Amino acid sequence: MSIEMTLQRAPDRPAQPSDVEIAARRDPRAEPTVVRIALITLAIGFLSVFVVLPLVVVFVEAFGKGISAYLSALADPEAWSAIRLTLGVAAVSVGTNLVFGLAAAWAIAKFDFPGKTVLITLIDLPFSVSPVISGLVFVLLFGAQGFFGPWLQSHGLQILFAFPGIALATVFVTFPFVARALIPLMQEQGTQEEEAAISLGASGLQTFFRVTLPNIKWGVLYGVLLCNARAMGEFGAVSVVSGHIRGETNTMPLLVEILYNEYQMVASFAIASLLAMLALITLVAKTILERNIDEDLPHDH
Amino acid sequence: MTIEARGVVKTFGTFKALDGVDLKVANGELLALLGPSGSGKTTLLRIIAGLEWPDAGEILFDGENALDRGARERHVGFVFQHYALFRHMSVFENVAFGLRVQPRRIRKSEAQIRARVKELLDLVQLDWLADRYPSQLSGGQRQRIALARALAIEPRILLLDEPFGALDAKVRKELRQWLRTLHHSINVTSIFVTHDQEEALEVAHRVVVMDKGRIEQVGSPNDVYDAPATAFVHGFIGESIMLPVEVSGGAVHLNGRPLDLAAPGDTAGASTLFVRRHDMVIGPADSGTLHGAIIHVRSFGPVQRAEIALTEGSTIEIDAPRDRELKIGDRIGLKPRHYRIFASG
Amino acid sequence: MSVLAPRRSTLPGFGLTMGLTLTWLSLIVLIPLAGLFVRSTELSLEQFWGIVTSRRTLSALKISFGLSFAAALVNLVMGTIVVWALVRYRFPGRRLFDAIVDVPFALPTAVAGVALTSLFAQKGWLGAPLAALGIKVAFTPLGIFIAMIFIGIPFVVRTVQPVLIDLDPEIEEAAASLGAGRWHIVTKVILPSLMPALLTGFALAFARAVGEYGSVIFIAGNLPNVSEIAPLLIVIRLSEFRYADATAIAVVMLVVAFVIIFAVNRLQRWAQAQASS
Numbered sequence: 001m002s003i004e005m006t007l008q009r010a011p012d013r014p015a016q017p018s019d020v021e022i023a024a025r026r027d028p029r030a031e032p033t034v035v036r037i038a039l040i041t042l043a044i045g046f047l048s049v050f051v052v053l054p055l056v057v058v059f060v061e062a063f064g065k066g067i068s069a070y071l072s073a074l075a076d077p078e079a080w081s082a083i084r085l086t087l088g089v090a091a092v093s094v095g096t097n098l099v100f101g102l103a104a105a106w107a108i109a110k111f112d113f114p115g116k117t118v119l120i121t122l123i124d125l126p127f128s129v130s131p132v133i134s135g136l137v138f139v140l141l142f143g144a145q146g147f148f149g150p151w152l153q154s155h156g157l158q159i160l161f162a163f164p165g166i167a168l169a170t171v172f173v174t175f176p177f178v179a180r181a182l183i184p185l186m187q188e189q190g191t192q193e194e195e196a197a198i199s200l201g202a203s204g205l206q207t208f209f210r211v212t213l214p215n216i217k218w219g220v221l222y223g224v225l226l227c228n229a230r231a232m233g234e235f236g237a238v239s240v241v242s243g244h245i246r247g248e249t250n251t252m253p254l255l256v257e258i259l260y261n262e263y264q265m266v267a268s269f270a271i272a273s274l275l276a277m278l279a280l281i282t283l284v285a286k287t288i289l290e291r292n293i294d295e296d297l298p299h300d301h
Numbered sequence: 302m303t304i305e306a307r308g309v310v311k312t313f314g315t316f317k318a319l320d321g322v323d324l325k326v327a328n329g330e331l332l333a334l335l336g337p338s339g340s341g342k343t344t345l346l347r348i349i350a351g352l353e354w355p356d357a358g359e360i361l362f363d364g365e366n367a368l369d370r371g372a373r374e375r376h377v378g379f380v381f382q383h384y385a386l387f388r389h390m391s392v393f394e395n396v397a398f399g400l401r402v403q404p405r406r407i408r409k410s411e412a413q414i415r416a417r418v419k420e421l422l423d424l425v426q427l428d429w430l431a432d433r434y435p436s437q438l439s440g441g442q443r444q445r446i447a448l449a450r451a452l453a454i455e456p457r458i459l460l461l462d463e464p465f466g467a468l469d470a471k472v473r474k475e476l477r478q479w480l481r482t483l484h485h486s487i488n489v490t491s492i493f494v495t496h497d498q499e500e501a502l503e504v505a506h507r508v509v510v511m512d513k514g515r516i517e518q519v520g521s522p523n524d525v526y527d528a529p530a531t532a533f534v535h536g537f538i539g540e541s542i543m544l545p546v547e548v549s550g551g552a553v554h555l556n557g558r559p560l561d562l563a564a565p566g567d568t569a570g571a572s573t574l575f576v577r578r579h580d581m582v583i584g585p586a587d588s589g590t591l592h593g594a595i596i597h598v599r600s601f602g603p604v605q606r607a608e609i610a611l612t613e614g615s616t617i618e619i620d621a622p623r624d625r626e627l628k629i630g631d632r633i634g635l636k637p638r639h640y641r642i643f644a645s646g
Numbered sequence: 647m648s649v650l651a652p653r654r655s656t657l658p659g660f661g662l663t664m665g666l667t668l669t670w671l672s673l674i675v676l677i678p679l680a681g682l683f684v685r686s687t688e689l690s691l692e693q694f695w696g697i698v699t700s701r702r703t704l705s706a707l708k709i710s711f712g713l714s715f716a717a718a719l720v721n722l723v724m725g726t727i728v729v730w731a732l733v734r735y736r737f738p739g740r741r742l743f744d745a746i747v748d749v750p751f752a753l754p755t756a757v758a759g760v761a762l763t764s765l766f767a768q769k770g771w772l773g774a775p776l777a778a779l780g781i782k783v784a785f786t787p788l789g790i791f792i793a794m795i796f797i798g799i800p801f802v803v804r805t806v807q808p809v810l811i812d813l814d815p816e817i818e819e820a821a822a823s824l825g826a827g828r829w830h831i832v833t834k835v836i837l838p839s840l841m842p843a844l845l846t847g848f849a850l851a852f853a854r855a856v857g858e859y860g861s862v863i864f865i866a867g868n869l870p871n872v873s874e875i876a877p878l879l880i881v882i883r884l885s886e887f888r889y890a891d892a893t894a895i896a897v898v899m900l901v902v903a904f905v906i907i908f909a910v911n912r913l914q915r916w917a918q919a920q921a922s923s
Contacts, residue, residue: 203658
């Protein structure tokens with residue numbers, strides 16, 4: 001099962017029926033015009049109030065006191081430190097989960113073994129754990145009263161309330177993304193091209209880099225994109241392990257919270273607007289990638 | 302190179318794909334593995350290629366154990382049913398792949414690789430497609446590129462899995478001719494898998510008929526058609542009339558009535574009489590050993606097919622030349638020119 | 647490893663990649679989660695029961711589960727309408743609205759939280775007119791409800807959409823040719839075939855809302871026993887160094903989450919069986 005990925009991956013849309021076709025079958029399969037208009041209005045109204053307006057409000061608040069206020073909010077050293085930390089954390093979690101995701105997808109998609117569905121469910125687990133609990137488990141491991149807390153303390157190692165803890169919690173939260181993007185794609189593609197490569201004398205690594213990787217490159221990018229978006233935007237898990245040390249352990253989402261609670265609305269929404277733009281770019285890129293992935297799927301001729 | 306399989310067994314879960322297969326393939330031979338789907342022919346081919354491993358048995362290449370070598374070391378050219386062309390590589394790069402991945406010490410220079418690929422593309426008559434991608438090719442073109450790619454590594458054995466399976470009827474016929482000519486010119490021991498008897502009989506030197514993981518018969522195309530060794534082979538190859546008969550003491554009975562036919566010495570009890578449709582001689586109602594009335598006639602091509610209700614209680618279809626006049630309602634006598642009787646089950 | 651090893655295979659790398667997968671999965675996910683359960687066993691049953699049934703914990707759990715359920719119901723109804731409009735009708739901006747459905751996934755929760763709060767605050771674009779009607783949203787349980795609806799929107803839409811697209815038009819045409827009216831066809835023919843997907847979407851939206859933190863805490867008001875959600879209570883207990891309390895609440899929430907995964911897994915298997923029969 002794939003709690004978030006199946007959802008996040010917009011379903012393959014077959015060619016939409018043309019208007020002519022729709023008109024042709026209007027009789028048995030269409031509702032009265034009044035009903036139709038009412039349903040469309042409800043749908044648009046609901047999405048506008050709950051999705052469009054919140055997005056708009058972010059940018060309106062961010063630019064509410066003019067561009068220069070916006071830019072000076074972003075130029076603040078605390079903002080810069082948050083941006084740097086966020087980029088660093090995202091780099092770590094994308095990097096590690098990319099390696100893991102490729103390994104897991106290779107083992108799961110290219111081989112048959114008992115317990116495969118259980119393994120996939122376990123990989124999906126972080127999707128169904130509350131972000132707060134994702135942070136809590138690391139506090140219980142590495143906190144002052146945690147399993148490894150005393151040992152870490154005696155060796156002068158800091159995990160919690162520092163970069164390693166934030167990175168760990170983020171890796172946990174983004175754990176399934178790359179693997180979930182690749183497993184179905186690689187299962188669909190099968191093993192024939194790899195078998196052909198091996199029978200032509202290619203080594204395992206040659207097969208992977210010359211045959212497999214080019215076939216899944218869009219899927220890899222897709223997984224990296226979603227992993228990155230979540231890593232940069234994660235709030236709950238990071239909030240628990242960060243310690244909120246100003247200028248040191250605040251990621252961008254945490255800084256949004258702190259500034260908001262201090263009623264620095266322009267500064268808070270300025271950072272929020274960067275994150276919102278990241279989300280919008282991610283959505284656009286995701287749509288483009290989905291189209292490319294569709295082309296990488298095997299089609300019967 | 303000769304290939305030998307000894308007692309090869311392979312199961313997938315509870316399904317027995319191969320149930321003790323013994324087979325010898327001579328050097329330079331063009332052999333067809335023929336059978337219905339699920340008969341184990343593709344599994345045998347994949348085991349020879351090293352893409353699958355048997356649960357028991359041996360595979361020998363020129364008398365040497367092949368099973369301790371993986372697919373990579375076997376030097377077998379494999380043409381996949383759906384071609385398995387590398388979709389992100391041009392035709393040229395597909396064919397060059399096997400040359401490019403060779404260990405550095407034996408790898409050819411770029412110029413040599415180019416020359417070799419050009420030569421192979423000429424061989425399959427598709428040199429003008431070198432810069433295309435697999436998705437831009439027709440099925441027949443893909444098939445030939447897959448073959449060129451497999452030949453690039455100068456394989457000692459060429460294996461083809463349903464080489465024409467995914468093509469339309471007209472292209473299939475052209476490629477059959479072409480494959481035979483090609484095999485003649487490269488002269489590499491070759492095995493191809495097919496479920497199409499016409500293909501096997503037309504292209505191969507020898508045909509291996511398989512069913513349910515076992516080999517039913519090995520022989521020349523004429524052997525398997527004219528002298529089927531088992532009921533399965535008779536029923537699978539060519540179109541046959543099958544009648545349930547009872548054999549006792551060499552005498553053959555259909556629904557209790559004796560037929561003027563002799564059963565082979567070792568058959569007894571419930572059996573099946575096999576006659577090719579064109580091997581039924583039509584005579585007057587009082588002649589022959591089977592009797593009945595024509596209930597339907599239709600003509601196509603060089604023959605006409607008549608449906609006959611036998612007085613013995615079955616309905617059969619026979620083929621007769623177009624010039625033989627057949628009318629619905631006519632009562633006729635039938636005598637098989639050739640026939641075979643196999644004990645049932 | 648021997649249990650997991652596949653039959654001898656042509657492709658290399660199974661041992662290496664499987665080893666890496668299991669090691670990494672254990673280190674990052676399984677051991678930390680197991681640590682939580684181990685930690686909770688340090689509590690006696692009475693202690694555990696005491697924490698979970700304390701008034702504040704119970705209120706927080708009730709608020710989280712109750713409002714999540716209500717929000718998932720709203721998403722079930724509105725999600726169905728949205729999916730229907732997106733799949734069955736052509737209207738200007740349809741593709742844009744289709745893309746917008748994913749925004750709650752992509753937008754960082756903290757951003758959603760501050761945006762919803764400022765939208766529904768008493769002087770906000772929506773808060774002001776609602777306040778004029780005497781409805782207060784921000785800093786009340788109603789605010790939590792709104793935030794939970796927001797984050798649940800994509801679930802029902804994205805689980806039902808592919809099923810509705812793939813629905814064979816002949817089923818409806820057959821029903822119509824048998825004389826069924828449109829209302830009858832929709833309620834008796836179409837909705838039942840969407841049911842597994844609808845339930846899956848509902849369960850996923852519910853699970854997500856129960857665990858949600860970032861988009862809720864800004865708008866919630868966070869008054870103990872009134873508008874304090876369970877994840878926030880975990881954070882508060884942690885900041886008070888009451889690890890045992892935090893652990894106990896987390897265990898309850900995790901167990902519920904696992905039950906939901908299990909149910910969704912069963913649902914999807916059932917749906918597949920339905921589809922293939």
